[in-house]
Amino acid sequence: MAFDIEETLARIPERSLKADAIKATGLENTGDFISMGVADMSFKPPCVVLDVLTNEIKQGFFGYYGGKNNYKAALKNWMKQMHSWEPKSEWIHTAHGLVAAIGTALRAYTSKGDGIILFSPVYHSFKKIIQANERNPVECPMNLTEGKYYLDLGRLEGMLTGKEKMIIFCSPHNPGGRIWSLEIQRELAYFCKKHNLLLIIDEIHNDLVFPKNKHVTFPLAAEGLFDNFILMTSTTKTFNIAGGLMGNVIIPNTKLGIQFSKANMATGESPNRFGMIMGERAMEEGQPWLKNLMEYIDENRNIFDHKINSIPLVRSIRLEATYLAWVDFSKLEEDESSIMKKLVSDAKIIANPGSSFGLGGDKFVRFNLATSKELVQEASERIRSIFEN
Ligand SMILES: Cc1ncc(COP(=O)(O)O)c(C=O)c1O
Incomplete structure (x- = not known):
């Protein structure tokens, strides 16, 4: 086309x-x-997204959303086609955008004053949402070597005080556009396992990859090694529909899934109908x-x-x-x-x-x-x- x-x-x-x-x-x-x-x-x-929304407007129904199973089917297929990993339906939760989802995760799994680790420089809203939830951002600067960023897990190990509970990891990284290899992500998984840290992986930029580069979704890297993680993805960056404010929170670990569900319910989460409809069509035909x-x-x-x-x-x-x-x-x-x-x-x-x-x-x-x-x-x-x- x-x-x-x-x-x-x-x-x-x-x-x-x-x-x-x-x-x-x-x-x-x-x-x-x-x-x-x-x-x-x-x-x-994409035109297919404009068309689906135009049809909705013509129909004139602006009420509550339903049909999550269709959306989940589209997401499962998208992840399989694009990222060679297919989540189960029951692992998929929805959210009003990923920043909101990170806020929910902070409240679900951590307490006020806990340390939340970031690899900086990194997307500024991470620090803001951590602070707004009265947690403590712990910035571990990345190394920039010959124009490429690297995680410095040795340095991070030296920084740990025992109060850190979670890492928020951006993959691919914003800013700098770094794609993290399978090996680097495995090292991070080992690190989290060793130090009992929960890992949130924000893969909102996972589809915006240049020809010849390949993004590795974290669950593939962590397979058989580590499941204390929460994967977040979205159609909003990929298809330029951020005003639809929705996102996916994928949690294979049952206990973590139940905790997230409870915290999500406490926000009154109910999907944005227009966002979900646009996202579903984009994944099907975009x-x-x-x-x-x-x-x-x-x-x-x-x-x-x-x-x-x-x-x-x-x-x-x-x-x-x-x-x-x-x-x-x-x-x-x-x-x-x-x-x-x-x-x-x-x-x-x-x-x-x-x-x-x-x-x-x-x-x-x-x-x-x-x-x-x-x-x-x-x-x-x-x-x-x-x-x-
Ligand atoms: C890494 C990252 N996460 C999340 C967001 C925003 O997500 P949302 O609009 O779903 O809250 C952005 C936006 O630039 C981003 O770069």
């Missing part, structure tokens, strides 16, 4: 986080701003769109990296997955606020400052590449012209 993905570009609507981020600059004349911050794409979802999407973003990645890496002392980390470029400005003799000010005021680009991702993120900047080739070209040229001297 070939199609021109640029034809599917959606305008940034007023009621969106992207529009809020542009307004938050406080600047006027924002018409030529390039929005590369918020992690959703500028593309419309695969060709996804393939085209990743080929398109691969070209954006090449355009961006080529231009950014031509700036002396500035390096774009080579992404293996995700559309979220991660650029190292740390060799420049400028602090992060000055770098961000130049990006917003001079380059007119909205992006995310690296320090918001925790330890090790300072003087990095995250740029969303899921937009048109022309805009990626224009943005990288603006960045080059500002920072090349």
Whole structure:
């Protein structure tokens, strides 16, 4: 199914986080701003998703959701086709987005004041949801070696105080787009087993993998070794339907599953009908769109990296997955606020400052590449012209 993905570009609507981020600059004349911050794409979802929602609107039924078994069947099939691992139906719980699901898991399995381990720099909402639940984020910085991130489990072992109960692991990693190998994930499984830590694996970016790369879903790596884990996935990043606010929480361990169910019920969880309908259809028929999407973003990645890496002392980390470029400005003799000010005021680009991702993120900047080739070209040229001297 070939199609021109640029034809599917959606305008940034007023009621969106992207529009809020542009307004938050406080600047006027924002018409030529390039929005590369918020992690959703500028593309419309696949036609099959637009069609299913259009049909729902035509029918005019906006009541409660039902039909979870169909959704679960679609998810099981998707996981089998895409990730060579099929969960059982009874392992699948639904949630109002993965950040909300992490909050539920924190309340289900840990107590106030417990230490929750993060490999930083990492997606900023992890720390926020840990703190909002009055748990204590414990950041173990990753090592960046020759442009690749590595977990430092030796360092983490030395940091343990006995109060740590859980690790939240991002796979593929945001930011930096690192795909974790089976071996690395097995080492992590051993580590958790040795130290009796519960592992939450956030695989929201699991499908956004570049051609020639392969994501390994954690249950495959942990098979026969470790089951003290909770796997979280979603269709929302893959198909750009984050406004549908839903997510999957997959728990093979029966005892952990019962605990999660109870905590989930305590939130009054009841799936968002439109999100679930979009997600189900996307998993059934969205695969060709996804393939085209990743080929398109691969070209954006090449355009961006080529231009950014031509700036002396500035390096774009080579992404293996995700559309979220991660650029190292740390060799420049400028602090992060000055770098961000130049990006917003001079380059007119909205992006995310690296320090918001925790330890090790300072003087990095995250740029969303899921937009048109022309805009990626224009943005990288603006960045080059500002920072090349
Ligand atoms: C790693 C990761 N987890 C979760 C989310 C957000 O998930 P949700 O919208 O389902 O809460 C994001 C969004 O960027 C993310 O990068």
